[in-house]
Amino acid sequence: MSGSAAHDLVLQGALKELKKKDLSSRQGIFDTFRKLHPKLKDAFYLRPEEDEEDPYESSQMMVVIANAHGIFGVYPMREIYEFSRIWAIGSGRKFAMGAMYAVYDQDLSAREIAEIGVRAGCEFDVSSSLPMTVYTVEVAAGAAKEA
Structure with a gap:
């Protein structure tokens, strides 16, 4: 994870609280992080502002997910990329x-x-x-x- 050092514990806590998560595909990861975003704001006080020109609120973090299903990059605007x-x-x-x-x-x-x-x-x-x-x-x- 890249960003504030606090993101590590925050993301771990938010993921634990999420009942249904899918980290096996681009779509599954997108849906999971879309569900996480309001929790990050409400329960963990995430400040989602970066640039007023941004089309979406930011998660303020960049995450790499490497698991049995592949390598995925999660960017602040919840763009999900899969790397081969x-x-x-x-x-x-x-x-x-x-x-x-x-x-x-x-x-x-x-x-x-x-x-x-x-x-x-x-x-x-x-x-x-x-x-x-x-x-x-x-x-x-x-x-x-x-x-």
Whole structure:
């Protein structure tokens, strides 16, 4: 998650309170975050204003969801993107994406590629730093990196 450090606990709390959530597809994630938005405002006092020209209220956070169904990016206006190879989040994301792109076709595991991306982001972005914690998930059939 990228944004205020408070978002972590807020999002965890809001998701726990949500009875029905679906993080398995773009549409499911969109519907889940659409249900979350009023809860974030009412129960957690989210300030949804960013720019008065914005077409929608902002969730003020950028979230990556990596699970057995894929890699999804959730943006502040609740745009949901699905990524087939790599994605990065935070201020060092451009460096991380470049590094991961450069090594993607090498014989490396997804974990190794991700670690290279994080290290590059931390090396070249003054607002990013180590240590890192890496979690791995089993992917659904057909979602794994193709050889």
